[in-house]
Amino acid sequence: MKDIYILGIETSCDETAASVVKNGRQILSNVINSQVKIHAQFGGVVPEVASRKHIENIALVVDQAFSDAGLEYADIDAIAVTNEPGLIGALLVGLSFAKGLAWALERPLLAVNHLHGHIYANILEHEDIEFPAVCLVVSGGHTNLLLMEDINNYQVLGASRDDAAGEAFDKVARFLGLGYPGGPAIQKAAQKGQAGKIKLPRVFLDRHDYEFSFSGLKTATMNMKKKMEQAGELQLWDLAAEFQQALIEVLVEKSLQAARQYEVKSVLMAGGVAANQQLRSLMEERAQSQNIKVFYPSLGLCTDNAAMIAGRAYHDYIRKSYAPWSLNAYPSLSSW
Amino acid sequence: MLILAVDSSTPVAGVALVEDHRVLNESFINYKKTHSETLLPTIDRIMRECDCKAADLDALAVTVGPGSFTGLRIGMATVKGMAMAVNKPVVALSTLDTLAANVWASEALIGALLDARKNELYYGFYRSGDQGPEALLKDMIGSPQDMVSQARQLLETGQRLILLGDGYYRYSAYFEEEFKEELKAMPGHLSLPRAAAAGILAVNKARMGVFEDPYRLRPVYIRLSEAEYRLGKGEM
Numbered sequence: 001m002k003d004i005y006i007l008g009i010e011t012s013c014d015e016t017a018a019s020v021v022k023n024g025r026q027i028l029s030n031v032i033n034s035q036v037k038i039h040a041q042f043g044g045v046v047p048e049v050a051s052r053k054h055i056e057n058i059a060l061v062v063d064q065a066f067s068d069a070g071l072e073y074a075d076i077d078a079i080a081v082t083n084e085p086g087l088i089g090a091l092l093v094g095l096s097f098a099k100g101l102a103w104a105l106e107r108p109l110l111a112v113n114h115l116h117g118h119i120y121a122n123i124l125e126h127e128d129i130e131f132p133a134v135c136l137v138v139s140g141g142h143t144n145l146l147l148m149e150d151i152n153n154y155q156v157l158g159a160s161r162d163d164a165a166g167e168a169f170d171k172v173a174r175f176l177g178l179g180y181p182g183g184p185a186i187q188k189a190a191q192k193g194q195a196g197k198i199k200l201p202r203v204f205l206d207r208h209d210y211e212f213s214f215s216g217l218k219t220a221t222m223n224m225k226k227k228m229e230q231a232g233e234l235q236l237w238d239l240a241a242e243f244q245q246a247l248i249e250v251l252v253e254k255s256l257q258a259a260r261q262y263e264v265k266s267v268l269m270a271g272g273v274a275a276n277q278q279l280r281s282l283m284e285e286r287a288q289s290q291n292i293k294v295f296y297p298s299l300g301l302c303t304d305n306a307a308m309i310a311g312r313a314y315h316d317y318i319r320k321s322y323a324p325w326s327l328n329a330y331p332s333l334s335s336w
Numbered sequence: 337m338l339i340l341a342v343d344s345s346t347p348v349a350g351v352a353l354v355e356d357h358r359v360l361n362e363s364f365i366n367y368k369k370t371h372s373e374t375l376l377p378t379i380d381r382i383m384r385e386c387d388c389k390a391a392d393l394d395a396l397a398v399t400v401g402p403g404s405f406t407g408l409r410i411g412m413a414t415v416k417g418m419a420m421a422v423n424k425p426v427v428a429l430s431t432l433d434t435l436a437a438n439v440w441a442s443e444a445l446i447g448a449l450l451d452a453r454k455n456e457l458y459y460g461f462y463r464s465g466d467q468g469p470e471a472l473l474k475d476m477i478g479s480p481q482d483m484v485s486q487a488r489q490l491l492e493t494g495q496r497l498i499l500l501g502d503g504y505y506r507y508s509a510y511f512e513e514e515f516k517e518e519l520k521a522m523p524g525h526l527s528l529p530r531a532a533a534a535g536i537l538a539v540n541k542a543r544m545g546v547f548e549d550p551y552r553l554r555p556v557y558i559r560l561s562e563a564e565y566r567l568g569k570g571e572m
């Protein structure tokens with residue numbers, strides 16, 4: 001069979017990314033232009049600033065993806081682009097560029113759900129995933145527990161009622177004065193402290209469903225900080241460690257509970273928060289005794305990238321599930 | 337010289353295919369749907385109707401602002417993608433120049449006004465030249481009152497003032513009150529930016545070899561983003 005080369009474009013948040021993936025598996029190039037330093041001065045991603053950077057960077061990033069892959073534009077079989085969910089203005093830059101490119105090259109356009117992309121990052125790197133699988137999607141915008149029959153069928157088991165896991169990391173990091181982005185900042189601070197010395201709640205862990213809530217934990221962390229400050233004994237590192245542990249334990253326990261209930265052998269993790277070292281090791285540690293295999297992408301593929309988009313799109317290309325030229329972008333998730 | 341011109345800087349989505357002085361096909365859509373939904377299907381239709389492919393073009397043209405930030409980026413990203421696919425040069429046009437080109441060979445002072453929201457206008461003043469509009473004051477932003485006082489300074493005695501653009505409609509009552517008989521508005525088919533005008537202006541620019549680097553091209557926003565503005569004022 002002929003090899004299929006797909007260009008992926010991803011601009012849903014603050015990374016301008018492009019990648020060429022061969023046959024839905026082999027990453028030939030993976031270019032990421034991160035704006036994280038620019039947004040750090042604002043304390044978070046500013047949508048208009050992100051969109052402005054995307055339009056400046058998009059052509060260079062795509063060109064680089066082709067040259068890194070050693071391919072000419074005409075060598076590409078299809079162009080895939082993230083069209084939901086994300087910052088609408090940011091998504092529209094990548095989408096419009098992808099449309100112009102695909103139309104002029106006379107190649108099909110493929111629409112990719114950003115979260116399907118994050119999940120697919122696992123499939124790009126691991127060949128031994130058994131389906132059905134339970135998948136934990138944890139990022140700045142989403143916290144979902146899913147049951148996947150195969151790579152095209154998702155059943156939502158539960159979601160966060162309030163803040164997404166990554167959002168809780170960002171907010172607490174800001175409140176503790178640890179900086180932005182919050183995930184890496186808290187992970188670093190937590191390494192200097194010890195969880196368990198201070199006690200924070202494991203919200204919803206006693207419930208036998210797959211719902212999450214992180215805003216209560218956030219508030220409890222903030223109150224604890226104030227209390228400790230008033231007593232003149234703020235242990236910032238221990239507080240960061242306990243916050244991280246409290247959040248992660250809930251994620252791990254609920255994921256494994258779902259794996260047991262649905263009798264699956266694989267648990268996948270996806271999204272930016274899946275880069276958290278403590279989450280990875282705790283999930284593996286507790287899954288091992290239950291004979292469940294844990295999968296997560298390498299660090300570089302946990303955060304936003306276009307290889308996961310190009311990879312995911314391969315399966316739509318094979319099914320000839322092409323997007324129309326009228327394809328639009330959407331800020332929130334329309335469906336799984 | 338075959339040029340495809342795209343304008344999505346205002347609520348209008350415009351696409352035109354222009355060959356030298358001839359407009360071969362033009363679409364002007366000022367109705368509900370978003371640019372993201374309409375632009376590429378329109379480009380596809382116009383090119384098909386003229387049996388043209390991207391590779392047949394000599395250049396692509398796009399209006400680069402001022403205008404709606406998102407709208408500008410949709411048009412520009414589309415054009416960048418097309419230009420890179422077939423390795424064709426890009427001609428950039430000011431939205432206000434394009435709008436002013438709806439008036440040709442007039443003695444009047446021409447004011448092109450775009451609604452910039454927040455009670456402001458993007459505007460420029462022009463006079464008719466041999467090759468189309470010549471800018472007297474370019475890419476301004478200010479209140480309708482600012483614009484009126486600048487128009488007064490430029491207006492010569494007995495000269496008419498032509499105002500056009502969606503910024504005119506927004507404040508038409510105020511302008512009529514201010515300028516009375518001096519003022520002339522443009523009819524509906526000439527009051528908003530036309531991709532055909534962008535195409536015609538682009539042919540002139542392309543003939544003079546005035547192209548943009550598609551890698552570096554960015555919109556002319558005039559305004560800082562809200563966040564940059566507040567950061568500059570030390571409010572964040």
Ligand SMILES: [Zn+2]
Nearest residue numbers: 139272303304
């Ligand atoms: Zn993401």
